[in-house]
Amino acid sequence: MLLAIDIGGTKITLSIANSEKIVIKMFQNVQLSGDEMTIPRQIDNLIALACEKIAISEQQITAVGISTCSPFVRMGDDKAIAAPNLCGGLGLQQRNIGNDWKKIPLQTHLRQRFPKVEMENDCVSAVAAERIFGTGKGLNDVIYITWSTGIGCGAYVNGNLIKGKNGNAPHFGPIYMVDRDSTSGNKGFEHLEALASGTAIARNFAQGSTKDAFEQYATNEHARNIIDNAVHHFVKGLISINYVLDTSRIILGGSVLLNNEKLLMPMIRQKFFDESFAAFSEGVEIVVTELGNYLGDLAALSLIMPQEWIAIWQQQKPWQQAPAATVVE
Amino acid sequence: MLLAIDIGGTKITLSIANSEKIVIKMFQNVQLSGDEMTIPRQIDNLIALACEKIAISEQQITAVGISTCSPFVRMGDDKAIAAPNLCGGLGLQQRNIGNDWKKIPLQTHLRQRFPKVEMENDCVSAVAAERIFGTGKGLNDVIYITWSTGIGCGAYVNGNLIKGKNGNAPHFGPIYMVDRDSTSGNKGFEHLEALASGTAIARNFAQGSTKDAFEQYATNEHARNIIDNAVHHFVKGLISINYVLDTSRIILGGSVLLNNEKLLMPMIRQKFFDESFAAFSEGVEIVVTELGNYLGDLAALSLIMPQEWIAIWQQQKPWQQAPAATVVE
CATH class of the missing domain: 3.30.420.40 (ATPase, nucleotide binding domain)
Structure with a gap:
């Protein structure tokens, strides 16, 4: 199973896909208070919830793709999210974000338990989707x-x-x-x-x-x-x-x-x-774009989809029948 | 032996190098009258002259690197030079260049008799030199x-x-x-x-x-x-x-x-x-740049230099003792 995470300025969308289709999709408003692990913890909870709903264990997830607002800063081999609309500590947004984060170490956090965690800017992920499926x-x-x-x-x-x-x-x-x-x-x-x-x-x-x-x-x-x-x-x-x-x-x-x-x-x-x-x-x-509103679903997946799945997805276009997203309060 | 060609708006420089050094270097003012094969013919003559001077046959040249003013246009798998300062037919230069060329099919011409002919813009070639030697x-x-x-x-x-x-x-x-x-x-x-x-x-x-x-x-x-x-x-x-x-x-x-x-x-x-x-x-x-004026010599060579030569050149920096260029009238 593949896990796709899409992080925008207002909400986080999480999907899980198998070789043939997107099996679950849920979103929640992004949480901006607390320490810089708030969003990693929010995502941990969403992952647990999604796995429970489709009755799989986290260990069945072989790769995680993250499509997010950016920019990034380096954290060793990983990148951390330093997006001004999420990180109040950067002081680059005119509105008060309500936190003092300078970065969000999400990739490093998820790499501790998933074998492959790819993270790119939402448009970089989108062009990957366009080149594979669009x-x-x-x-x-x-x-x-x-x-x-x-x-x-x-x-x-x-x-x-x-x-x-x-x-x-x-x-x-x-x-x-x-x-x-x-x-x-x-x-x-x-x-x-x-x-x-x-x-x-x-x-x-x-x-x-x-x-x-x-x-x-x-x-x-x-x-x-x-x-x-x-x-x-x-x-x-x-x-x-x-x-x-x-x-x-x-x-x-x-x-x-x-x-x-x-x-x-x-x-x-x-x-x-x-x-x-x-x-x-x-x-x-x-x-x-011909993918239009499907880009949100496909972008993060495109960063991690194995070659053998791609042929199936290109032919069956399962994103057109993706389940409606469950709203998590 | 490697052949390096550097084409600017006013002159063409040609060098031949072996695994240890540049063995000959000559330049000639660029010829801008006649048909679009003028420069390819001029280069043929310079190659013949250089080979004669160092007593090698053209067949000993295993690869040709060309660093040139550009832009390029596609000619099948090759590129042709469509630089406004060489091609009068483009009508993009305010001075009268004295020809009606729209492109110069140099790469295609040289590929007929050399096994490998790489051609890039002078700055693209220069960054290759900077990354290998600079x-x-x-x-x-x-x-x-x-x-x-x-x-x-x-x-x-x-x-x-x-x-x-x-x-x-x-x-x-x-x-x-x-x-x-x-x-x-x-x-x-x-x-x-x-x-x-x-x-x-x-x-x-x-x-x-x-x-x-x-x-x-x-x-x-x-x-x-x-x-x-x-x-x-x-x-x-x-x-x-x-x-x-x-x-x-x-x-x-x-x-x-x-x-x-x-x-x-x-x-x-x-x-x-x-x-x-x-x-x-x-x-x-x-x-x-630390390569400075040597970039002209190294740029075209960097496009084609085999791995086993690079280590030698990195260590011995033979470009610092390159022969003075012979002027060809």
Whole structure:
């Protein structure tokens, strides 16, 4: 059995799969008070609960995949999660998180009792899923980018999953965009995420949510300007990351993109090919994820799935019949 | 014997090496008139001349390494050189190059008679040299960046040389910097190279060469502003590429950097660590190439050098006693 853990800023989702399907899926709001072992303990409890429900012992789990918000810091051979939206001790979030954690040593904790524990950023895990099960299948050079409340990226180059020394490659949200004061962690300049993310769109719109801004695109000049400006910066990021990674296909996902695909995709494609050096944009395809909301289930599993399972999953697409998640209070 | 070819915008350098040293080195101005086989023919002649001088037959050459200005375009399994400073048919250079080439099929040409022909961008080849013989030795995550008349980059991530689908990764000069009209190939924005390269410094200074501008840094406010501005953009590029590649060491080279190392390195280091998210800059070292001017000799060789030679070369550093290059008229 494989255990997949997905850690976001608000909830933790845990799934267990066998060679043919996802057998149980549950989620719980992430617990942010207490010491830095709070989340590892929360996950221990979820694992125990899930194993009990499907009547297996923990020893039947051969590998654990973790897809999580990041960045990471090194802890020996392991990585620890140092995500500003979970770790209050980093002091990088404007809201009060309610803890003083600088890191979460989850991988080290789980390695004490599971033989294999792989952990990657959620977009790095997502591009693994895209390359195994999605529209990135068979490609050696492929990028997945999420345009959501934040902006993230995962990439294969020449068939290798790009991780970098601490597993923080390819971070795409913080790249340089404009000279101006910023409260986001960079000093003296504003990065892509602060200019183009769903959060940025809502903040700049100020007359409602990101959804409201998109709904008023045709009728409200202010909404249109905000969104055009976000697209402008998002595409500049795509052009730059394609220069750096020389990719074949850019797969786009995330709520901002998926909820407004018909408006955004023609704008993105036109600007990308119009503004980039032809030598680098020629032959690049920009597509929408076909895995969509299944990415959450598949990302962590893709980090650890054995070759012999993959053929079965590719053929039977069991993620389309995954059980509904049980809510754990 | 190994054959190394280095192709720049103005000259071609050719070296032949045995397991212990570089035995001959010659260079000739690059020939830009005639058809797209002009440079392949020029190289054929240089190979014949070099082989004759050291009394070997071409059949004794077991591998060819080519380090060249780029970008590349695909030609089946090979790459062809589509560099705007060599190929007039691309229409991307403001000066008249005097030919209508869209590409130079050098790799395909040489593969007809040599068993192994590896070709990479000059900075990609340089980072290979840095990782084998230079200050990148033993590092899995290392970047080489040249700051010269142009700006270029080569990188290993997790021990893999980053090439991308057409061998154009990691292009660093064309990344997005500022919204404004550009004549450089991007549309509607100015890229890093146009703001920070040696060429850009001289153009913006307008009162003399890049060298003049640096000499007047302490006394001429205009020169100082130009250089500070170039450093500003160069460091923004370093910060962004470190976000994308999560590296351990950034090795800097190129004439602008090497000729002004004492002025530039403290400025670069201070701004990089001051302005970047600490989570990503922590643990990054920014150093100057120790191979310096030897990179030209070693880059192409590093693409093809067999393991058993490497140990000898690492120990004996024969590049320090390479013969002076013979000029071919």
